[in-house]
Amino acid sequence: MANLASTYRNQGRWNDAEKLEVQVMKTRKTKLGDDHPDTLTSMANLASTYRNQGRWNDAEKLEVQVMKMSKTKLGDDHPSTLASMNNLAFTWKYQGRDAEAITLMRECVQSCYRKLGANHPNFISSSATLAEWEGEQTGALPLAEGSLHDHDEQLVK
Structure with a gap:
Protein backbone atom coordinates (compact mmCIF):
# COMPACT_ATOMS: atom_id res chain seq x y z
CA MET A 1 0.00 0.00 0.00
CA ALA A 2 2.82 2.40 0.87
CA ASN A 3 4.49 1.76 -2.49
CA LEU A 4 1.26 2.44 -4.38
CA ALA A 5 0.77 5.64 -2.37
CA SER A 6 4.31 6.68 -3.32
CA THR A 7 3.53 6.01 -6.98
CA TYR A 8 0.40 8.13 -6.74
CA ARG A 9 2.40 10.90 -5.05
CA ASN A 10 5.01 10.77 -7.81
CA GLN A 11 2.23 11.04 -10.38
CA GLY A 12 0.70 14.03 -8.62
CA ARG A 13 -2.41 12.04 -7.71
CA TRP A 14 -2.58 13.68 -4.29
CA ASN A 15 -6.07 12.57 -3.26
CA ASP A 16 -5.37 8.93 -4.15
CA ALA A 17 -2.04 9.10 -2.34
CA GLU A 18 -3.62 10.69 0.71
CA LYS A 19 -6.24 7.95 1.11
CA LEU A 20 -3.62 5.21 1.09
CA GLU A 21 -1.15 7.15 3.25
CA VAL A 22 -3.77 7.68 5.95
CA GLN A 23 -4.43 3.92 5.98
CA VAL A 24 -0.72 3.10 6.08
CA MET A 25 -0.11 5.57 8.90
CA LYS A 26 -3.00 4.24 11.00
CA THR A 27 -1.94 0.63 10.45
CA ARG A 28 1.66 1.34 11.35
CA LYS A 29 0.67 3.26 14.48
CA THR A 30 -1.46 0.31 15.58
CA LYS A 31 1.01 -2.45 14.69
CA LEU A 32 4.37 -0.76 15.29
CA GLY A 33 3.68 2.14 17.65
CA ASP A 34 3.62 5.91 17.26
CA ASP A 35 7.38 6.41 17.36
CA HIS A 36 8.55 3.51 15.19
CA PRO A 37 10.74 4.74 12.31
CA ASP A 38 8.36 3.21 9.73
CA THR A 39 5.43 5.00 11.36
CA LEU A 40 7.36 8.27 11.30
CA THR A 41 8.11 7.72 7.60
CA SER A 42 4.42 7.19 6.86
CA MET A 43 3.56 10.37 8.77
CA ALA A 44 6.21 12.31 6.84
CA ASN A 45 4.87 10.96 3.55
CA LEU A 46 1.34 12.06 4.42
CA ALA A 47 2.66 15.48 5.45
CA SER A 48 4.40 15.74 2.07
CA THR A 49 1.11 15.03 0.33
CA TYR A 50 -0.62 17.66 2.45
CA ARG A 51 2.09 20.18 1.47
CA ASN A 52 1.54 19.40 -2.18
CA GLN A 53 -2.18 19.93 -1.68
CA GLY A 54 -1.50 23.31 -0.06
CA ARG A 55 -2.79 22.02 3.28
CA TRP A 56 -0.09 23.74 5.31
CA ASN A 57 -1.71 23.39 8.73
CA ASP A 58 -2.29 19.66 8.29
CA ALA A 59 1.28 19.22 7.05
CA GLU A 60 2.67 21.26 9.94
CA LYS A 61 0.81 19.26 12.57
CA LEU A 62 2.31 16.00 11.31
CA GLU A 63 5.77 17.47 10.71
CA VAL A 64 6.02 18.82 14.25
CA GLN A 65 5.12 15.38 15.59
CA VAL A 66 7.59 13.64 13.28
CA MET A 67 10.40 16.03 14.19
CA LYS A 68 9.83 15.72 17.94
CA MET A 69 9.53 11.93 17.86
CA SER A 70 12.52 11.60 15.52
CA LYS A 71 14.68 13.67 17.86
CA THR A 72 13.61 11.52 20.80
CA LYS A 73 13.75 8.13 19.09
CA LEU A 74 16.58 8.56 16.55
CA GLY A 75 18.58 11.50 17.89
CA ASP A 76 19.01 15.17 17.00
CA ASP A 77 21.43 14.56 14.15
CA HIS A 78 19.97 11.42 12.56
CA PRO A 79 19.41 11.89 8.80
CA SER A 80 15.66 11.26 9.21
CA THR A 81 15.49 13.89 11.94
CA LEU A 82 17.36 16.36 9.73
CA ALA A 83 14.93 15.65 6.88
CA SER A 84 11.99 16.29 9.20
CA MET A 85 13.51 19.61 10.28
CA ASN A 86 14.00 20.59 6.65
CA ASN A 87 10.41 19.69 5.78
CA LEU A 88 8.96 21.65 8.70
CA ALA A 89 11.11 24.66 7.84
CA PHE A 90 9.70 24.64 4.30
CA THR A 91 6.15 24.40 5.60
CA TRP A 92 6.72 27.35 7.91
CA LYS A 93 8.20 29.29 5.00
CA TYR A 94 5.12 28.58 2.87
CA GLN A 95 2.94 29.70 5.78
CA GLY A 96 4.78 33.03 5.83
Whole structure:
Protein backbone atom coordinates (compact mmCIF):
# COMPACT_ATOMS: atom_id res chain seq x y z
CA MET A 1 0.00 0.00 0.00
CA ALA A 2 2.82 2.40 0.87
CA ASN A 3 4.49 1.76 -2.49
CA LEU A 4 1.26 2.44 -4.38
CA ALA A 5 0.77 5.64 -2.37
CA SER A 6 4.31 6.68 -3.32
CA THR A 7 3.53 6.01 -6.98
CA TYR A 8 0.40 8.13 -6.74
CA ARG A 9 2.40 10.90 -5.05
CA ASN A 10 5.01 10.77 -7.81
CA GLN A 11 2.23 11.04 -10.38
CA GLY A 12 0.70 14.03 -8.62
CA ARG A 13 -2.41 12.04 -7.71
CA TRP A 14 -2.58 13.68 -4.29
CA ASN A 15 -6.07 12.57 -3.26
CA ASP A 16 -5.37 8.93 -4.15
CA ALA A 17 -2.04 9.10 -2.34
CA GLU A 18 -3.62 10.69 0.71
CA LYS A 19 -6.24 7.95 1.11
CA LEU A 20 -3.62 5.21 1.09
CA GLU A 21 -1.15 7.15 3.25
CA VAL A 22 -3.77 7.68 5.95
CA GLN A 23 -4.43 3.92 5.98
CA VAL A 24 -0.72 3.10 6.08
CA MET A 25 -0.11 5.57 8.90
CA LYS A 26 -3.00 4.24 11.00
CA THR A 27 -1.94 0.63 10.45
CA ARG A 28 1.66 1.34 11.35
CA LYS A 29 0.67 3.26 14.48
CA THR A 30 -1.46 0.31 15.58
CA LYS A 31 1.01 -2.45 14.69
CA LEU A 32 4.37 -0.76 15.29
CA GLY A 33 3.68 2.14 17.65
CA ASP A 34 3.62 5.91 17.26
CA ASP A 35 7.38 6.41 17.36
CA HIS A 36 8.55 3.51 15.19
CA PRO A 37 10.74 4.74 12.31
CA ASP A 38 8.36 3.21 9.73
CA THR A 39 5.43 5.00 11.36
CA LEU A 40 7.36 8.27 11.30
CA THR A 41 8.11 7.72 7.60
CA SER A 42 4.42 7.19 6.86
CA MET A 43 3.56 10.37 8.77
CA ALA A 44 6.21 12.31 6.84
CA ASN A 45 4.87 10.96 3.55
CA LEU A 46 1.34 12.06 4.42
CA ALA A 47 2.66 15.48 5.45
CA SER A 48 4.40 15.74 2.07
CA THR A 49 1.11 15.03 0.33
CA TYR A 50 -0.62 17.66 2.45
CA ARG A 51 2.09 20.18 1.47
CA ASN A 52 1.54 19.40 -2.18
CA GLN A 53 -2.18 19.93 -1.68
CA GLY A 54 -1.50 23.31 -0.06
CA ARG A 55 -2.79 22.02 3.28
CA TRP A 56 -0.09 23.74 5.31
CA ASN A 57 -1.71 23.39 8.73
CA ASP A 58 -2.29 19.66 8.29
CA ALA A 59 1.28 19.22 7.05
CA GLU A 60 2.67 21.26 9.94
CA LYS A 61 0.81 19.26 12.57
CA LEU A 62 2.31 16.00 11.31
CA GLU A 63 5.77 17.47 10.71
CA VAL A 64 6.02 18.82 14.25
CA GLN A 65 5.12 15.38 15.59
CA VAL A 66 7.59 13.64 13.28
CA MET A 67 10.40 16.03 14.19
CA LYS A 68 9.83 15.72 17.94
CA MET A 69 9.53 11.93 17.86
CA SER A 70 12.52 11.60 15.52
CA LYS A 71 14.68 13.67 17.86
CA THR A 72 13.61 11.52 20.80
CA LYS A 73 13.75 8.13 19.09
CA LEU A 74 16.58 8.56 16.55
CA GLY A 75 18.58 11.50 17.89
CA ASP A 76 19.01 15.17 17.00
CA ASP A 77 21.43 14.56 14.15
CA HIS A 78 19.97 11.42 12.56
CA PRO A 79 19.41 11.89 8.80
CA SER A 80 15.66 11.26 9.21
CA THR A 81 15.49 13.89 11.94
CA LEU A 82 17.36 16.36 9.73
CA ALA A 83 14.93 15.65 6.88
CA SER A 84 11.99 16.29 9.20
CA MET A 85 13.51 19.61 10.28
CA ASN A 86 14.00 20.59 6.65
CA ASN A 87 10.41 19.69 5.78
CA LEU A 88 8.96 21.65 8.70
CA ALA A 89 11.11 24.66 7.84
CA PHE A 90 9.70 24.64 4.30
CA THR A 91 6.15 24.40 5.60
CA TRP A 92 6.72 27.35 7.91
CA LYS A 93 8.20 29.29 5.00
CA TYR A 94 5.12 28.58 2.87
CA GLN A 95 2.94 29.70 5.78
CA GLY A 96 4.78 33.03 5.83
CA ARG A 97 6.51 32.25 9.13
CA ASP A 98 9.89 33.34 7.79
CA ALA A 99 11.72 33.92 11.07
CA GLU A 100 10.79 30.47 12.41
CA ALA A 101 11.64 28.84 9.08
CA ILE A 102 15.06 30.48 8.95
CA THR A 103 15.85 29.60 12.56
CA LEU A 104 14.95 25.94 12.03
CA MET A 105 16.76 25.76 8.67
CA ARG A 106 19.85 27.27 10.29
CA GLU A 107 19.72 24.56 12.97
CA CYS A 108 19.28 21.95 10.25
CA VAL A 109 22.27 23.28 8.26
CA GLN A 110 24.48 23.26 11.35
CA SER A 111 23.47 19.70 12.22
CA CYS A 112 23.93 18.55 8.61
CA TYR A 113 27.42 20.04 8.61
CA ARG A 114 28.36 18.29 11.85
CA LYS A 115 26.82 14.94 10.91
CA LEU A 116 27.24 14.74 7.14
CA GLY A 117 30.04 17.14 6.26
CA ALA A 118 30.35 20.08 3.88
CA ASN A 119 30.33 17.98 0.72
CA HIS A 120 27.12 16.08 1.42
CA PRO A 121 24.22 16.91 -0.95
CA ASN A 122 21.81 17.48 1.95
CA PHE A 123 24.16 20.01 3.52
CA ILE A 124 24.68 21.80 0.22
CA SER A 125 20.95 21.88 -0.57
CA SER A 126 19.97 23.08 2.90
CA SER A 127 22.74 25.70 2.84
CA ALA A 128 21.55 27.02 -0.51
CA THR A 129 17.99 27.22 0.80
CA LEU A 130 19.13 29.05 3.92
CA ALA A 131 21.18 31.46 1.81
CA GLU A 132 18.18 32.20 -0.37
CA TRP A 133 15.89 32.73 2.61
CA GLU A 134 18.39 34.90 4.45
CA GLY A 135 18.93 36.84 1.24
CA GLU A 136 15.22 37.57 1.10
CA GLN A 137 15.50 39.00 4.60
CA THR A 138 18.69 41.01 4.14
CA GLY A 139 18.75 41.77 0.44
CA ALA A 140 21.98 39.83 0.03
CA LEU A 141 22.99 36.24 -0.55
CA PRO A 142 26.20 36.00 1.45
CA LEU A 143 26.37 32.21 1.37
CA ALA A 144 25.83 32.06 -2.38
CA GLU A 145 28.94 34.09 -3.15
CA GLY A 146 31.98 31.93 -3.73
CA SER A 147 32.06 28.28 -2.86
CA LEU A 148 30.27 26.85 0.12
CA HIS A 149 33.62 25.57 1.30
CA ASP A 150 34.79 29.13 1.90
CA HIS A 151 31.88 29.66 4.25
CA ASP A 152 31.87 26.42 6.25
CA GLU A 153 33.04 28.10 9.44
CA GLN A 154 30.47 30.90 9.12
CA LEU A 155 27.64 28.40 8.80
CA VAL A 156 28.39 26.52 11.98
CA LYS A 157 28.85 29.54 14.25
